[in-house]
Amino acid sequence: xxxxxxxxDSSALDLIKxxxxxxxxxxxxxxxxxxxxxxxxxxxxxGVPDAAPxxxxxxxxxxxxxxxxxxxxxxxxAGPTGDPWVDSNGWxxxxxxxxxxxAPVWVNARPPENFRASAGAYLIAVADSGAYGxxxxxxxDNQSASALAARRxxxxxxxxxxxxxxxxxxxxxxxxxxxxxxxxxxxxxFAGDNxxxxxxxxxxxxxxxxxxxxxxxxxxxxxxxxxxxxxxDAQQPDARLRKQIxxxxxxxxxxxxxxxxxxxxxxxxxxxxxxxxxxxxxxGKGKIALAKTPARDPYQWANDSVVLVSHRYDMVRIWNGGxxxxxxxxxxxxxKAVVHVLFYANRGPDAASVRVAGRWKAAKAWxxxxxxxxxxxxxxxxxxxxxxxxxxxxxxxxxxx
Amino acid sequence: xxxxxTRRKWxxxxxxxVSGAYLAGSRLGRAAxxxxxxxxxxxxxxxxxxxLLPTMQKMFDxxxxxxxxxxxxxxxxxxxxxxxxxxxxxxLPLEDTHYTHPHVIAAAVHLMxxxxxxxxxILESPWSTADPVEEYILxxxxxxxxxxxxARNVEFENTNYLGTGKKYSRMTVPxxxxxxxAFDLNHSYEDCDVFVSIxxxxxxxxxxxxxxxxxxxxxxxxxxxxxxxxxxxxxLIPKGGRTLIHAGNRGPSKSAPQEKDPSSPREDTxxxxxxxxxxxxxxxxxxxxxxxIRTMTGGEGPWIREDLQPAAPGLLVAGTNPVNIDAVSMALxxxxxxxxxxxxxxxxxxxxxRLAEDVGVGxxxxxxxxxxxxxxxxxxxxxxxxxxxxxxxxVPAIGIRG
Numbered sequence: 159x160x161x162x163x164x165x166x167d168s169s170a171l172d173l174i175k176x177x178x179x180x181x182x183x184x185x186x187x188x189x190x191x192x193x194x195x196x197x198x199x200x201x202x203x204x205g206v207p208d209a210a211p212x213x214x215x216x217x218x219x220x221x222x223x224x225x226x227x228x229x230x231x232x233x234x235x236a237g238p239t240g241d242p243w244v245d246s247n248g249w250x251x252x253x254x255x256x257x258x259x260x261a262p263v264w265v266n267a268r269p270p271e272n273f274r275a276s277a278g279a280y281l282i283a284v285a286d287s288g289a290y291g292x293x294x295x296x297x298x299d300n301q302s303a304s305a306l307a308a309r310r311x312x313x314x315x316x317x318x319x320x321x322x323x324x325x326x327x328x329x330x331x332x333x334x335x336x337x338x339x340x341x342x343x344x345x346x347x348f349a350g351d352n353x354x355x356x357x358x359x360x361x362x363x364x365x366x367x368x369x370x371x372x373x374x375x376x377x378x379x380x381x382x383x384x385x386x387x388x389x390x391d392a393q394q395p396d397a398r399l400r401k402q403i404x405x406x407x408x409x410x411x412x413x414x415x416x417x418x419x420x421x422x423x424x425x426x427x428x429x430x431x432x433x434x435x436x437x438x439x440x441x442g443k444g445k446i447a448l449a450k451t452p453a454r455d456p457y458q459w460a461n462d463s464v465v466l467v468s469h470r471y472d473m474v475r476i477w478n479g480g481x482x483x484x485x486x487x488x489x490x491x492x493x494k495a496v497v498h499v500l501f502y503a504n505r506g507p508d509a510a511s512v513r514v515a516g517r518w519k520a521a522k523a524w525x526x527x528x529x530x531x532x533x534x535x536x537x538x539x540x541x542x543x544x545x546x547x548x549x550x551x552x553x554x555x556x557x558x559x
Numbered sequence: 560x561x562x563x564x565t566r567r568k569w570x571x572x573x574x575x576x577v578s579g580a581y582l583a584g585s586r587l588g589r590a591a592x593x594x595x596x597x598x599x600x601x602x603x604x605x606x607x608x609x610x611l612l613p614t615m616q617k618m619f620d621x622x623x624x625x626x627x628x629x630x631x632x633x634x635x636x637x638x639x640x641x642x643x644x645x646x647x648x649x650x651l652p653l654e655d656t657h658y659t660h661p662h663v664i665a666a667a668v669h670l671m672x673x674x675x676x677x678x679x680x681i682l683e684s685p686w687s688t689a690d691p692v693e694e695y696i697l698x699x700x701x702x703x704x705x706x707x708x709x710a711r712n713v714e715f716e717n718t719n720y721l722g723t724g725k726k727y728s729r730m731t732v733p734x735x736x737x738x739x740x741a742f743d744l745n746h747s748y749e750d751c752d753v754f755v756s757i758x759x760x761x762x763x764x765x766x767x768x769x770x771x772x773x774x775x776x777x778x779x780x781x782x783x784x785x786x787x788x789x790x791x792x793x794x795l796i797p798k799g800g801r802t803l804i805h806a807g808n809r810g811p812s813k814s815a816p817q818e819k820d821p822s823s824p825r826e827d828t829x830x831x832x833x834x835x836x837x838x839x840x841x842x843x844x845x846x847x848x849x850x851x852i853r854t855m856t857g858g859e860g861p862w863i864r865e866d867l868q869p870a871a872p873g874l875l876v877a878g879t880n881p882v883n884i885d886a887v888s889m890a891l892x893x894x895x896x897x898x899x900x901x902x903x904x905x906x907x908x909x910x911x912x913r914l915a916e917d918v919g920v921g922x923x924x925x926x927x928x929x930x931x932x933x934x935x936x937x938x939x940x941x942x943x944x945x946x947x948x949x950x951x952x953x954v955p956a957i958g959i960r961g
Contacts, residue, residue, distance in 0.1 A: 478861075
């Protein structure tokens with residue numbers, strides 16, 4: 159937790175007593191010395207704000223939620239389709255985890271200037287990191303910090319719920335060890351000239367509801383279970399990588415790449431297989447979709463990848479969720495799964511449904527407040543559909559095979 | 560190939576028999592002369608093929624048989640998939656409330672195939688996307704193969720953009736148009752011999768009701784008529800809805816025919832009904848089927864700020880003249896098809912039926928329309944009464960609707 163600048167009185171430590179908060183990032187300076195001393199005595203670890211403790215990857219995140227336009231009367235911003243534009247740090251946590259699997263990931267994201275404190279907004283902040291196996295560095299807005307110091311009831315209520323959310327993820331640490339279920343692999347070095355495109359692609363794939371696996375180019379590629387790979391880099395792949403990817407295509411997978419991939423083998427596919435922005439070729443049992451122009455639009459690539467793979471294989475479908483995000487992860491023995499569902503609007507939905515691909519026999523739904531007692535489940539041939547009552551902005555579906 | 564045969568053959572049904580003569584006469588004269596054709600009404604409680612197929616077969620037989628209409632022909636079917644597939648009324652499937660049910664589509668396709676249609680094309684302009692229709696309906700939990708395999712040579716096309724065509728088809732409004740003299744549409748609406756509208760029986764926030772005619776509002780590609788339409792030329796990909804037709808805040812892409820009178824009212828309740836009549840005159844409907852087996856009351860989709868409720872009228876309606884079938888459907892819903900602006904369900908809007916009748920597309924006068932099958936009195940489901948009771952209550956709060 160980032161210790162608020164206004165909390166110079168060490169009695170504020172009472173607020174975190176018994177919570178999952180075990181690390182305080184406290185500004186340097188004498189005025190916080192009593193706080194530091196007492197925190198150490200309470201067994202808490204101490205660091206300084208904006209600096210990652212040793213062994214931790216700290217990512218600079220955005221405040222998660224539906225983006226509001228400041229210059230336009232606080233209206234909701236929209237993406238190219240008119241859908242609300244959602245900021246999420248999930249892709250950053252997953253990328254950091256893929257590049258540095260040994261290091262826990264913390265997210266440094268402070269409330270924006272025009273922030274209006276609510277339990278829901280803080281729940282989204284906690285869950286948007288926790289769902290993906292990261293930890294949000296709890297950072298209170300100044301007003302809430304002052305109100306909490308004064309023990310104002312409304313602020314205390316928001317705080318209790320924020321702490322409960324953080325505790326929920328601490329109680330379900332095993333989920334962070336689950337592996338992402340994925341249809342698409344994104345291959346890149348995620349650095350240098352490719353950094354901006356590949357990283358925005360991850361961001362927008364998540365927004366498009368595409369479930370992906372991050373495949374750093376210089377590591378051994380695990381293509382098991384994928385239906386497509388996106389080669390996101392502007393440079394041609396080396397011979398080893400090209401061979402592996404084309405082998406994946408010949409076996410029935412799909413490759414999405416830019417013209418910089420170079421000459422693509424195979425035959426021209428049926429015109430019906432082409433999109434407005436991609437030329438399709440067939441190779442073995444699979445297909446190759448090459449962008450018609452070198453200019454790479456991550457939004458278009460993300461959305462076209464969903465169609466190229468086909469919604470038939472959607473891992474998660476959500477109804478009545480508004481602006482949503484989801485992360486589907488499997489236990490190592492694949493007998494359990496968790497689907498984290500985030501509803502980024504300023505209140506949770508009253509009748510959402512979530513369909514999860516897979517032959518699951520039982521489902522439980524959790525919110526940070528506890529189990530959701532009144533879910534209905536429908537079992538389909540290759541999926542389970544869970545109907546939810548009114549829920550807050552975060553739900554975890556725990557599934558059993 | 561936009562076949563002259565079709566135009567001649569169906570001239571008597573007047574979907575296309577709109578000429579200067581209609582406009583020259585008095586309104587009453589035109590209404591009196593507007594064609595009247597039989598409309599078939601059937602009870603059908605479920606979407607089970609065992610009930611649906613024989614019911615629809617019988618209805619088509621009551622209209623003179625499908626064979627005379629579709630044999631040897633390319634049939635284009637406009638279905639209704641309004642709104643995004645990610646929104647439901649509560650937890651109900653979309654087809655049980657506001658989408659045309661896939662079993663009705665599949666049954667129609669099957670019967671048309673059996674009646675000799677050589678090619679059947681399922682058309683829709685899904686919300687804000689150039690994705691194939693098959694992909695769109697998968698998101699609603701539908702299985703496209705159920706429709707594709709219902710007959711031979713069945714295909715889908717997304718008509719919200721250029722699609723598989725090389726250019727947009729210029730479709731002219733025979734009487735000159737209320738709002739637009741012509742439209743630039745996806746080629747599919749020209750490249751067919753027979754055009755079918757399969758609609759859902761619903762109320763509509765802007766147009767009062769949405770039936771076989773209003774379903775055709777979605778003929779307009781959003782690349783030309785949508786929020787993200789190109790200024791000079793159509794955009795490559797559709798973005799957003801048809802705000803420019805609703806609000807008149809801008810014109811379609813300059814490459815397309817422009818609005819006739821930019822000084823006309825900028826009100827959706829004036830503009831939408833007129834544009835619909837222009838569309839169904841430019842692209843005449845030869846057969847209309849209205850799915851009223853399960854539907855909703857309160858509006859056309861989950862985004863409407865009313866007390867939306869599922870409903871099960873258990874009705875199917877079919878006919879060859881869109882005004883006639885919409886008039887019968889309105890009566891089945893408990894509304895007076897002769898109603899005009901100010902009277903339910905047209906409290907705030909103009910009547911699409913009256914506007915269509917005025918240009919001679921068809922009559923809305925029930926005394927002139929033969930109803931085959933179940934009588935209106937027997938089959939009526941009282942949308943009008945529900946509407947009256949609903950509107951006596953406070954408007955529900957806006958939110959993520961269940």
